[in-house]
Amino acid sequence: MQxxxxxxxxxxxAAMHLYPLDFALQSRAVxxxxxxxxAGKTTLMRLMAGLDAPSQGRVLVDGHDVTGWPVRxxxxxMVYQQFINYPSMRVFDNIASPLKLRGGLDRAAIDRRVRxxxxxxxxxxxxxxxxxxxxxxxxxxxxxxxALAKEAPLMLLDEPLVNLDYKLRExxxxxxSALFASGDSTVVYATTxxxxxxxxxxxxxxxxxGELLQYGPTAEVFHRPRSIRVARAFSDxxxxxxxGHAVASEIQLxxxxxxxxxxxxxAIPADATEAGVTAGIRxxxxxxxxxxxxxxxxxxxxxxxxxxxDTFVHVAATVGPLVAQLTGVHDFxxxxxxxxxxxxxxxxxxxxxxxLLIAPDFPGAx
Amino acid sequence: xxxxxxxxxxxxxxxxxxxxxxALLPLQMSFVDGGAYALLGxxxxxxxxxxxxxSGLVRPSQGAVRFDGADMTARSPQERNIAxxxxxxxxxDTMTVADNLAFPLRNRGVAPDRIxxxxxxxxxxxxxxxxxNQRAAHLAxxxxxxxxxxxxxxxxxxxxxxxxxxxxVIDPHLKWQLRRKLKEIHHELKLTLIYVTHDQVEALxxxxxxxxxxxxxxxxxxxxxxxxxxxxxxxxGHFIGSPGMNFIPARWREGxxxxxxxxxxxxxxxxxxxxxxxxxxxxxxxxxxTQTEAGASGALPVEVSQVQDIGTYWLLAAxxxxxxxxxxxxxxxxxxxxxxxxxLKVLGPHSCFYGGDQQLIAAGxxxxxxxxxx
Numbered sequence: 001m002q003x004x005x006x007x008x009x010x011x012x013x014a015a016m017h018l019y020p021l022d023f024a025l026q027s028r029a030v031x032x033x034x035x036x037x038x039a040g041k042t043t044l045m046r047l048m049a050g051l052d053a054p055s056q057g058r059v060l061v062d063g064h065d066v067t068g069w070p071v072r073x074x075x076x077x078m079v080y081q082q083f084i085n086y087p088s089m090r091v092f093d094n095i096a097s098p099l100k101l102r103g104g105l106d107r108a109a110i111d112r113r114v115r116x117x118x119x120x121x122x123x124x125x126x127x128x129x130x131x132x133x134x135x136x137x138x139x140x141x142x143x144x145x146x147a148l149a150k151e152a153p154l155m156l157l158d159e160p161l162v163n164l165d166y167k168l169r170e171x172x173x174x175x176x177s178a179l180f181a182s183g184d185s186t187v188v189y190a191t192t193x194x195x196x197x198x199x200x201x202x203x204x205x206x207x208x209x210g211e212l213l214q215y216g217p218t219a220e221v222f223h224r225p226r227s228i229r230v231a232r233a234f235s236d237x238x239x240x241x242x243x244g245h246a247v248a249s250e251i252q253l254x255x256x257x258x259x260x261x262x263x264x265x266x267a268i269p270a271d272a273t274e275a276g277v278t279a280g281i282r283x284x285x286x287x288x289x290x291x292x293x294x295x296x297x298x299x300x301x302x303x304x305x306x307x308x309x310d311t312f313v314h315v316a317a318t319v320g321p322l323v324a325q326l327t328g329v330h331d332f333x334x335x336x337x338x339x340x341x342x343x344x345x346x347x348x349x350x351x352x353x354x355x356l357l358i359a360p361d362f363p364g365a366x
Numbered sequence: 367x368x369x370x371x372x373x374x375x376x377x378x379x380x381x382x383x384x385x386x387x388x389a390l391l392p393l394q395m396s397f398v399d400g401g402a403y404a405l406l407g408x409x410x411x412x413x414x415x416x417x418x419x420x421s422g423l424v425r426p427s428q429g430a431v432r433f434d435g436a437d438m439t440a441r442s443p444q445e446r447n448i449a450x451x452x453x454x455x456x457x458x459d460t461m462t463v464a465d466n467l468a469f470p471l472r473n474r475g476v477a478p479d480r481i482x483x484x485x486x487x488x489x490x491x492x493x494x495x496x497x498x499n500q501r502a503a504h505l506a507x508x509x510x511x512x513x514x515x516x517x518x519x520x521x522x523x524x525x526x527x528x529x530x531x532x533x534x535v536i537d538p539h540l541k542w543q544l545r546r547k548l549k550e551i552h553h554e555l556k557l558t559l560i561y562v563t564h565d566q567v568e569a570l571x572x573x574x575x576x577x578x579x580x581x582x583x584x585x586x587x588x589x590x591x592x593x594x595x596x597x598x599x600x601x602x603g604h605f606i607g608s609p610g611m612n613f614i615p616a617r618w619r620e621g622x623x624x625x626x627x628x629x630x631x632x633x634x635x636x637x638x639x640x641x642x643x644x645x646x647x648x649x650x651x652x653x654x655x656t657q658t659e660a661g662a663s664g665a666l667p668v669e670v671s672q673v674q675d676i677g678t679y680w681l682l683a684a685x686x687x688x689x690x691x692x693x694x695x696x697x698x699x700x701x702x703x704x705x706x707x708x709x710l711k712v713l714g715p716h717s718c719f720y721g722g723d724q725q726l727i728a729a730g731x732x733x734x735x736x737x738x739x740x
Contacts, residue, residue: 135409165408165564170608192538198676219675284678303546306570306590308607309653309694314542325678327653327694329570329594334549363675363697 001062001153001186002027003048008057010043017043020057021212023205028183030202032218033190035233039207041190045156048188050074061154077147077185079157083139085131091118091142092127098150117145121175137168144172148179155185159192173199194236198222206230223362228278228354237283237312237323239348246277251349253279253319259295261344261358269351277357280348283312285360286324286340294341297322304332315340368525368558370397374429376415382427389415391582392428397526400556402549404569407579408605414530416579417562421448421528433525449527451518453534455510459503463494466502467516474521488516491551507535512544519551526558533568545571566606578602594651595716600724603649609681612655613720614689614712616648623648623713626687628666630713633732640719643727647720652681654716655693657708664713664733666691673701684710 003025010018018040025031033041046052047059050071058067066074077098085094095114099105105113118124121141123134131139140160147155160176161169177200180187191197197204197218204218206225213233214226225231231239244253246268251259259279268277290296299317306312311330315322315338324340332338349358376390385391390412397403397420405413418424419431422443430439438446449470457466467485476484489495492512497505502513511532518527533541549572552559563569569576570590578586578593578601585599586592597603603611617624618641622631625648632640640646658665668684668691680695682702693710695701702708719728 166566166608167408167605167610195676199674199681201674219677222675222677282678303542303549304571305542305545305567308566308570308594309609309651312542314546327679329591331589331591334546334553363680363701 002060003154003186004060004063005047005054006058006060008047008054008059010040010047010052011055016210018047018054019211023212023215025186025188026203027186030177030180030187030189030200031215032197032200032202032204033188033207034192034194034197034204035190035207036192038209039233040210041207042158043210044207044212045078045158045188045190048154049076049078049156075150075152075154077150077152077155079140079143079147079155079160081159081162083131083136083143083163085139085142085146087131090128090130091123091134094131094142095145095149098146102150113149114145117148120179121145137164137172140164141172144176151184153185155187157187157189159190161196162192177201194222194234197234204234206233208233219362224356224359225348226356228280228350231280231348231350231356235282237325240281240283240286240322242279242281242319244277244279245274246349251277251279255319257297257319259344259347261347261349268357271352275352277352278350278354280350281322281342281346282348283323283325285346286322286342288313288324288326288338288340290339290341291343293344295344295347296339296341298337298339301332301334301336301338303334304330313338313340368433369399369435370420370526370558371432371435372396372416372419372429374419374426374431376412376419376424376426376428385582388582390419390426393584395577395584395587397558397560400558402552402559402561402572402574404561404563404573404576405579406563406566406569406576406605408564410581411579412582413562413564413577413579416584417528417530417560420526420560421450422446447523447525449518449521449524451514451527451529451532453531455507455514455535457502457510457513457517460501462499462501463489463505463513464498466513467494467498467520470517470521484520484522488520491519491554492516492547508537508540508544511535515544515548519555519557522555524557526560529559529561531563531565531568532561548572570606578605580605596726596729597649597718598726600647600649600720603651603718603720607651607653609652609692611649611651611718612689612691612712613647613649614686614691615645616719617645618643625666625712626668626689630664630666631734632664632713633734636719636728636731639728643719643721645722646727648712649718649720650712650714650716652692652694654714655691656711657693657695657699657702658711660709662709662711664731665709665711667707668710670702670704670706670708673704675701684708686710 005023007020009020035041047054050069053068058065096110099110123141201218204221205215206213208229214221214230222234242253244251297317299315302314302316304311304313306329311326313324346360351357372395375392377388379387407413419426430437468481471481561572577584580601586602593602593606614625622629666686668686670684672683674681679697680701682693684691713731713733715730717731721727
């Protein structure tokens with residue numbers, strides 16, 4: 001199904017919840033809506049579902065204008081943060097409900113379909129139980145199975161894993177990716193977590209403060225953020241941003257340190273020396289062992305956060321606060337001196353208005 | 367402050383018969399004076415029961431709780447002199463921030479000038495100094511939770527301070543700053559801190575010693591590095607890290623490890639232990655799996671099923687027999703194609719071996735170098 005939003009905006013009273021946007025979603029693929037809380041993800045999803053009408057603009061499904069059609073006349077499946085099931089129905093009947101509603105299927109066919117979905121989501125032992133008798137993760141699996149049973153051409157998931165423990169989240173995300181990969185539905189998946197967007201792959205739309213900032217293949221949006229705002233929204237830990245001025249093929253940072261970056265002269269606007277530029281270094285591009293040609297940034301350790309697979313070292317550097325992402329578990333004493341290194345080829349440069357000037361090469365671009 | 371020794375088990379049933387009837391299986395554990403501990407595990411693992419037993423809210427059905435050697439099993443939370451911080455802020459809205467922080471001290475009749483000094487110090491550490499005279503009512507959730515943390519930390523004479531998921535209400539962007547504050551405060555005040563969480567970041571960042579729990583059992587107590595490098599139990603390998611440790615069924619056969627139908631000869635150091643085990647699991651973290659040339663020592667041929675660009679690395683999924691192996695590969699190297707056969711090195715200093723009881727039986731292995739023996 002081809003979903004297109006043409007000049008769609010949403011105003012509530014005097015407040016703009018969503019600024020006018022044009023958005024043609026990739027058909028039969030996953031589109032991740034990435035943004036912080038209040039970025040406009042839920043507002044946008046409600047417009048896509050038909051739960052709300054836009055203040056202006058049109059919603060098109062396969063080229064047909066469906067603006068103003070109520071949700072019951074559209075074929076949409078939704079899954080929310082909260083685990084929403086029919087509390088008085090057994091798990092079996094919860095999953096079967098959209099199939100019964102749709103009609104045209106005999107009991108044996110419904111039975112087969114419910115058991116198949118339940119098996120895929122590992123809830124087949126609980127078909128005779130009530131939702132309240134299940135754990136949170138199992139309840140959300142029931143809600144997901146019901147949404148999948150609908151076989152709707154459009155499936156909307158609003159932070160469906162946010163209320164689960166991280167290991168459950170990991171497991172369920174993987175199962176969902178496999179289910180989405182069938183390409184039967186156009187899937188929209190809202191999340192606040194950049195890593196979740198990367199793990200889901202597909203396409204990503206970055207939203208910030210009610211604006212759609214960029215849309216494209218997930219890896220491409222990550223590696224070539226159009227602006228500082230996109231880079232910020234699509235990095236966890238945050239991208240390191242250093243203010244400076246372009247001087248020949250170097251960036252002179254405000255504290256006097258120099259970053260030698262190969263700045264192609266045609267990429268640098270005339271006012272870059274005067275108005276300044278911003279260098280962006282992703283946390284994963286900083287390291288503690290230098291290699292020839294690296295830029296060195298000295299400071300003191302503020303905290304080493306350990307995620308389990310990585311250590312995020314927060315550093316008070318002379319150029320400002322920095323975060324480095326190191327693979328594995330590393331021990332750092334608070335306040336200890338540290339020098340971080342970066343390969344100049346992995347530094348982003350943004351102009352004074354925050355637009356991307358230079359992005360490092362990335363694998364998919366080759 | 368006190369050293370806390372636990373030697374106990376707990377069941378909420380009156381007549382427990384099997385392991386699954388216990389919220390906590392028999393455990394012996396000590397918390398040293400001034401240490402920072404975390405109890406980490408999924409919901410239902412028994413971590414909150416353990417915290418409630420330490421605080422005195424729950425009395426263990428077997429065994430004893432000792433503070434500095436004295437039996438406290440039957441004592442109330444007040445008698446144990448424990449401070450607690452909960453998930454959600456507990457503050458008096460009508461009081462000022464200063465009065466909220468002073469409350470636990472006033473309750474115990476601490477001298478006013480002493481209260482003033484201590485409140486001032488705690489407020490400074492938590493960056494609340496500017497708000498001391500404001501009423502708590504209109505503060506944001508994270509400021510209120512800072513007050514709760516301050517109230518937990520304000521008394522100098524407590525046996526221990528217990529935290530139950532205290533950063534739940536904190537905005538994700540502010541969390542690391544509060545984690546840092548808690549660490550600094552621990553270094554400065556030298557209080558015994560015990561922190562319950564299901565979040566690995568929280569536990570591994572905060573604690574010197576992390577207690578990993580599952581199904582009523584404390585399966586390993588160790589530093590973040592120990593839990594990452596040498597999980598003593600398969601659950602630890604699985605639970606710490608995203609994705610967790612890979613486990614591949616393996617067995618000892620005629621002087622080599624056999625994995626997914628492939629023979630991997632090793633140097634003799636571990637041969638005895640592995641041959642005694644017969645069948646076991648080979649554990650290797652995705653961070654330590656590397657791609658090598660075909661036929662390299664300690665490497666397996668696998669079929670690539672998925673390759674994802676995760677921004678800072680390739681996340682590879684590949685099939686070795688019945689098992690899916692995951693590897694984090696350098697983004698600077700070319701990604702293998704889906705369906706291709708590649709060789710992944712799984713034997714090395716980071717390999718771990720687990721027996722049928724899920725426990726670590728051996729770790730770190732030298733693959734036999736071609737031509738080294740025979």
